[in-house]
Amino acid sequence: MDAQIVTVVAARAGAGTSTVAANLAVTLARGGRGPVCLVDLDFSAGDIATMFDAEADEDGVPEAHVATRLGKGLYAILAPTVLGDPGRVPERVVSELIASLSTMYAHIVIDAPAAVNKHVVTALEYSHRQILVTTPERPALRALGRYHDMLDTLGYDRRLRSVVVNRSYTDNGMPVGEVERAARMPVAAWLPASGDVPVSVNTGQPLAAVDPEHEFCVALRGVVEGSA
Template identity: 40%
Template sequence: MPDGRIITVFAAKDGSGKTTVATNLAVALCALGTRRVCLVDLDLQFGDVACLLGLRPARSLYDALPWAGSLTAEQAVGLMASFRPGLDCLLAPTGPGDAAQIPHTLVAELLQVLRGVYDYVVVDTPAQFNASVLAALDAADHQVLVATPERPSLKNLRMTLDVLDLLYDAGDRTVVVNRSDSRADLTAADVDHLVRAPITLQLPNWTDVPASINRGEPITVGYPDHPVSQAVRRLADALGASDGRCSRDPPSA
């Protein structure tokens, strides 16, 4: 059986809606059929996946520390919180100082183990180039970069692309402009000038998205026909269209 695909979601600026994109993308990938998906919250200091999905963390990435260097699939699955059938979540630690104790080598090991269990592993990262983020980018089969249609965010996106172009294949990348709004006073020409790279997907600006966040329910779950849900589903379809993956039965916890 082929290894699962790792999709790392990154934004160079906080407030870009990166976690919203990551959570809804994981839901959309799960909805493609019988595929199993894992969503990893790698924002170890201030992770919001549990909050966005209405989950209560019982275990987290921190609990993998005793197995560092010898982590098994069964141990990794035992750390998961289930959001819905076919979609498991590995949540960020919540204890003071826990994040600082997690080495990037454990992150790299964990992602390799998870790709052997799940068809897709979606990794939500913090807005910084630290060692754990670089481990997730190194492991990624595909990178999703998120920005908003304001000049500072687009400028940071361009700087991010300059860095990633030195390290990775630009063909394995999707650029998403979140909260796209025709009233933002930035023309398509302005965006092209600032980013100097193709924009793969624009997610419309809708007030329904913050409401779904406050309910702890991804908009792709609560409103599958919403314009934002449809846009995210197109991204999931593009990522999953040609892989031909079968479902996996992960080991029991």
């Protein structure tokens, strides 16, 4: 099996990458596109276990054979419950993990932390698609621009990137064109701000699992089509 690998990342913490990654993985699994594995790559503050109300192991070294079943066709490599310094996890561990998962799943969705460390770089190198999550405020968009510069410096193909604007709303003071100019490319999806999203996080049930026709989930489908 040759998995399609998607890394979801943001230039700034708090943009909602875990929410996007979790709902993206659920949507792929619900679509019957083959088994999906969601990987929580944030070894210092991973949130995926909480979002699914799942139990993670205390072991600080992730392994492919300890995937947790989250639902039909959906599995996860969860961040350890005893969180620590990501620098203590050898780079080869993440590389070997992704390579192993690629033989077992049709899709791998990686929830990456905002900090650019060796594990994030490894994930980006393996990825067939890089989803950059931002929010529609100028500081976040400026940070996104710097992230583009960093990816360019590392030599990543811009055609692999997609920008997703999370917590978007119509009256935010920035026209669509201005946001897209700041994002340096057309926006792949505008995920609407909704109180239902934090409710889903707090109840441990991603919105795509309980209300797939919600406007947030419908907007996310455009991203899913690009990841199929």
